[in-house]
Amino acid sequence: MSKTIAVLGLGNFGTALANHLARKGYEVLGWCKRPEMADSINRLNTNPDYLNSVQLSANLKATTDFSATLSADIVLLSFPSSALSEIVPRLKLRPDSIMVSAIKGLDRETLLTPLQYFRMHHPECGRIAALSGPSFARDIARQRPSGVVSASDDEAVAREVADLFSNEHMRVYSSGDTIGVEIGGVVKNVIALAAGVIDGMDLGDSARAGLITRGLAEMMRLAQAMGAQAMTLSGLSGLGDLIMTSTSELSRNRTVGLRLGRGEHLDHIVKTLGSVAEGVKTTALVVELAERYKVEMPITHHVRDLLEGRHSATEMVRSLLARPLKREF
């Protein structure tokens, strides 16, 4: 019998992943809060709010009944990180189910990653994985090529999840480094904000490439202090996602930085953006995490100060460039 899959959260990314799995032939049940959204998906095979030009697979159904999702073989989390504390405690899954997190952020109270947070609430459930890597919802929906990583402490689970998502469009590599994969997905949004600032100030592609590279070094330092392997951050879920988020016109986090670099105010940007840019909320949490693990993260600190209005984009760049020089590593 084919596996049943539940997808919690039908934003851009959740809708794209749910539809990807439904196209592969799985019965997918998506969960959302708005009855109109569930109704449109069930009757018209379109999500009115996200990827609305995409005709969704008939194998994808939607519900607003949270409890209906808990009996699935695979439960995929794709809601914003700000909802972790609301949803994770209610995730009473079957012991043989697999929980897959596609969330790129931290719980704001505990600073835990989604997998760490889930483990804290459900220590008995060991079959959990993180899915991450460069994969825009729009690219997945259009069946363009992408490469992502499935990470789990349990190698068999990592491979099972990789097989679940893999097809000729999406290449899924497996990894045992869950913290490395999760931290890459968190910090890349912060660095993408900074890369956007560079572009918004028209400082050139040399400066942007330099900033992304120094941003990767920050990301590596934090992840290693938390127990990750440096190589993981050089891979798809770290560097790959960082490059995509920092250079693409489609990236929301980069767009926030771009508009800050042009002198717009954050409040106005957030109001007019239309959807969540995880980096805006995550940056201050990453600063806290860096302090907890005693890791130097100058770009992240400067982005936090910019977001909180403590300095302008010009001051941010001047101050980053004025840091003392030393050996590269």
Add this chain to the structure above:
Amino acid sequence: MSKTIAVLGLGNFGTALANHLARKGYEVLGWCKRPEMADSINRLNTNPDYLNSVQLSANLKATTDFSATLSADIVLLSFPSSALSEIVPRLKLRPDSIMVSAIKGLDRETLLTPLQYFRMHHPECGRIAALSGPSFARDIARQRPSGVVSASDDEAVAREVADLFSNEHMRVYSSGDTIGVEIGGVVKNVIALAAGVIDGMDLGDSARAGLITRGLAEMMRLAQAMGAQAMTLSGLSGLGDLIMTSTSELSRNRTVGLRLGRGEHLDHIVKTLGSVAEGVKTTALVVELAERYKVEMPITHHVRDLLEGRHSATEMVRSLLARPLKREF
């Protein structure tokens, strides 16, 4: 007394670096082959063929007399790698001079990097360094921020070169890993060609980011087999330059790939490009180097086959995506 500097080769990059040093107050003597170019630089402070909208510093003079450059304190190489065998044997420098290579390529006969090739011809001259990193000529000329690496086996030389180039616009880090720094500058042009193909075929930013990431892994494998440290390739001279060259509209190597991806023929692209794209010549040499060191470099092999007309861009992408999946590292 201030140091004298000779710059061999006044293309885009050579002109930008020569002018950068001249603006810092050094007396810089540029060498070029065409008397009209030298004359224009000396009389009008402009290079008619490269960066011609830039008013050059009056401290930059030019000559077509090769021997006049050999007595300089610092000799900077910035000619195309195809001229290594013609020029390097004639570089009889003073024993206390410093030779700095800004060349990103390989000697086509020996497959040696510029520093390796120089050492072979002048084993008595130990004060040599490579300068590399994300720094478009146009960005340097506009005094936009950039970060690069000065690498030498001799730490004092690396630092001396770093101090020579550093100012408030250009941050120069020092490194002891010459082979790592040089190989990054070579392989990035090959991967940028492949990234251009992805863009030319409109495969999306997810695919491009994935390709760049897998390209970095290839670059790392080759460099490590040649004795480099992996971290160097994650730095400015490896990853930084790779990101810039693979994502910028200004990159010639990416442009060649972009046009190949759209179905243009290589001969036509090279004829109409106006300046050298190092990657076109370097790719086959990197394949040879990979075979010599028994390193797997699938993207590089596929780019070579595309450049040599053995398969189309579509076949190249299909074949890269069909490779067997395994753990990421």
